[in-house]
Amino acid sequence: MSATPHAQRRGSRRNRIVAVAAGLATVGALAAAIPASAGEAKPGKTKPSRYQDVQLLSFNDLHGNLEPPAGSSGRVTELHEDGTTTTINAGGVEYLATHLRDARGDNPYSITAAAGDMVGASPLLSGLFHDEPTIEALNNLDLDVTSVGNHEFDEGAKELARLQKGGCHPTDGCYVKGKKFKGADFPYLAANVIENKTKKPLLKPYWVWKKNGVKIGFIGVTLEDTPGVVSAEGVKGLTFKDEVKTINKYAKELERQGVKSVVALIHEGGAPASTSYNYDCDSPGAGDGISGPIVDIAKNVTSKVDALVTGHTHAAYACTIKDPSGKPRMVTSAASFGRLYTDTTLTYDRRTGDIARTAVKSANHVVTRDVAKAADMTDLINRWNTLAAPIGNRPIGYISADIPNTGTESPMGDLIADAQLAAGKKLDPETDLALMNPGGVRAPLTYAAKGSEGDGVVTYAEGFTVQPFSNTVNLQSFTGAQLVQILKEQVSGSNAASPKILLPSTGFTYTLDLTKTGADRIVVDSIKLNGAALDPSATYRVATNSFLAGGGDGITTLGQGTNDLVGGDDLAALEEYLLANSSAANPIAPPAANRITIVS
Structure with a gap:
């Protein structure tokens, strides 16, 4: 296969929409040409067939x-x-x-x-x-x-x-x-x-x-x-x-x-x-x-x-x-x-x-990659990459292996939660945990080198691909009872059919029982922070991104916290965490993704 030069394709959008095609219409799958009577067709003209196949590419x-x-x-x-x-x-x-x-x-x-x-x-x-x-x-x-x-x-x-x-x-x-x-x-x-x-x-x-x-x-x-x-x-x-x-x-x-x-x-x-x-x-x-x-x-x-x-x-x-x-x-x-x-x-x-x-x-x-690249798209990518390169190529950390964005609890999501916990503690040392929404984790981090970077190097462009929303890291206070309700809302109400499992920072653990339905999937007695059972009446300081802090993903209780404090950009929090916890000699390893115990 080969790319068709853009200039030789179907012409401008507006002209093409109103253009009348020349030539005979394609006979459809059910085609049965309708004979044209002498009174219907002009000499030298062929009347279109009754059925016309239209291709819809989507x-x-x-x-x-x-x-x-x-x-x-x-x-x-x-x-x-x-x-x-x-x-x-x-x-x-x-x-x-x-x-x-x-x-x-x-x-x-x-x-x-x-x-x-x-x-x-x-x-x-x-x-x-x-x-x-x-x-x-x-x-x-x-x-x-x-x-x-x-x-x-x-x-x-x-x-x-x-x-x-x-x-x-x-x-x-x-x-x-x-x-x-x-x-x-x-x-x-x-x-x-x-x-x-x-x-x-x-x-x-x-x-x-x-x-x-x-x-x-x-x-x-x-x-x-x-x-x-x-x-x-x-x-x-x-x-x-x-x-x-x-x-x-x-x-x-x-x-x-x-x-x-x-x-x-x-x-x-x-x-x-x-x-x-x-x-x-x-x-x-x-x-x-x-x-x-x-x-x-x-x-x-x-x-x-x-x-x-x-x-x-x-x-x-x-x-x-x-x-x-x-x-x-x-x-x-x-x-x-x-x-x-x-x-x-x-x-x-x-x-x-x-x-x-x-x-x-x-x-x-x-869309296989064994065909010729479209030259106009290559030019477009090169042109914008030239503008983005000074920002995108900057190293922001080092990893020892791929950090996947797969599974109910993804290692990539856990890493982001840990970064937001660290950012929260800088805002308020009393911060206890962080929760990250799965939809906010857009890609994995891959170990293999891309372009001129070395293996294991994480660039700003890669970090941006993982977290592109420009949310802020926010702090709120919740009671233990509210935290239980937050976990239940992941798997009940509007999220019953398609759960939105929040990614927890290190030290926050619980069991998710998929053999049950609705809120019962959260095993309340299993919820622990740093090994201690959650106290329903105690107050906990929680870091989330601004989307969750507004009650996003149908987890409305996250929008009901107190003592709000707005921090910096979430991607900046990830960058700061990687720079503080990794180097070329000591890259960071993928989190084990063992904070949620899943029963199925």
């Missing part, structure tokens, strides 16, 4: 990963017929561009769409520049449309509007002298995100793709619980509506406009029964091949919607879930970080204006 949760992701974040698992699996290195926009361009070819009936979290929680190459590099890359990828995700709100609605419309950053300014950021060539859709002042959607609720009489509408929504996974400042002045009700509302509106073929871009997802990207969740014997929030959403979204492109859970699946009429409907997700893309065939019926649902086919494909 991906989700890129999170600004322009370079190939490190460690497990840059791998996918392939399942073979004999039940064995293979691990494949995947991802990187230089390769994603090549794969998408080769898949697209010169097909005029091809759409590229995404399901949110294109930016936010990004590595330093993008995050340092408020994700302008990622928007530029997505423009080069010829992305047609995307829904917003929760991470599009990390820096608030005004910053999201700037990414859409362009303009230099309000405080950092323009990163290249004389060059103004132009914004996204594609629309962000936010049908269920309502501005409280105007009572209207923050951004466009839907977008319609048109080509030679073919019309397909796209409705974009993010998860209703976005305020529970984003800082309060990021969603200030906004209300997030129910996904199903919103999609159903705009599907009716599109139908009134004559658009009967509809795809929903939903930043909410599920969990397939297998982590292999090519697992067939519709195969005989698979049973319920997928679970999670997307299942109920898919079962209740109106039958007017023909396919659901989803995200948020970073899982890979291409499954059918029955719509309210009992008819199977395709639901897809392409994992995360640009490791996969989904290729879906939508067979459009020109007579009815709808998708022939029985002809819809979909599969996930690996």
Whole structure:
């Protein structure tokens, strides 16, 4: 495979959207050409066939990963017929561009769409520049449309509007002298995100793709619980509506406009029964091949919607879930970080204006790294890396082995918790423990050298990739009884189905019994601090990041502490801890991840 030069591809976004394709329409999977009568066709003209195959290429949760992701974040698992699996290195926009361009070819009936979290929680190459590099890359990828995700709100609605419309950053300014950021060539859709002042959607609720009489509408929504996974400042002045009700509302509106073929871009997802990207969740014997929030959403979204492109859970699946009429409907997700893309065939019926649902086919494909790099993406990465290098290449510590970000209790999360405990003790020597949210740990630290650094060296860029949110380390006081409640809220209420297990600092231990349900999964008698049982009436000083200190991740009791004290940046706390506790001669070892005893 080879990359297609950007200048030779499909032309400018706006011109391409309205262009009328030349040549004969591709005959669809159900194609049965309709004979043209003498009164219908002009001499020398061929009437399009009734059925037209439309290619939908999609991906989700890129999170600004322009370079190939490190460690497990840059791998996918392939399942073979004999039940064995293979691990494949995947991802990187230089390769994603090549794969998408080769898949697209010169097909005029091809759409590229995404399901949110294109930016936010990004590595330093993008995050340092408020994700302008990622928007530029997505423009080069010829992305047609995307829904917003929760991470599009990390820096608030005004910053999201700037990414859409362009303009230099309000405080950092323009990163290249004389060059103004132009914004996204594609629309962000936010049908269920309502501005409280105007009572209207923050951004466009839907977008319609048109080509030679073919019309397909796209409705974009993010998860209703976005305020529970984003800082309060990021969603200030906004209300997030129910996904199903919103999609159903705009599907009716599109139908009134004559658009009967509809795809929903939903930043909410599920969990397939297998982590292999090519697992067939519709195969005989698979049973319920997928679970999670997307299942109920898919079962209740109106039958007017023909396919659901989803995200948020970073899982890979291409499954059918029955719509309210009992008819199977395709639901897809392409994992995360640009490791996969989904290729879906939508067979459009020109007579009815709808998708022939029985002809819809979909599969996930690996963004392998054995293809030619897209030259324009290489240039983009090199250009931004030149700006980032003075900051990103600075060593901030040394490790003796990979520090993984996997498992219920991840070693990487434990290391961050230890760093925040140390930062807390500098603010207040009476600090007892620290708790870190799992979603705030975005990547592992890898031992193997990258670029010009030596093995075991941790650079600022790597640290930024692990902790990109610019949270502060905050202190609060809680009673022992409140700490018990905090642990219970990890696994109950809104977290019952998908627990948010907090990562504890050294010395704080307890047992998690997964054979039980809800709050009973926390074995209260097992909770100890430095070997001593927790005293319900005693007061404990706890360090968390500012997201958790506001009651984030549905752990509301964390927002009810007293004697608040705001510290410095969480990444600075990690850097300070690594510098104080590691050297080239004495690198820090991965934590044992034995603070939570798991019964299963």
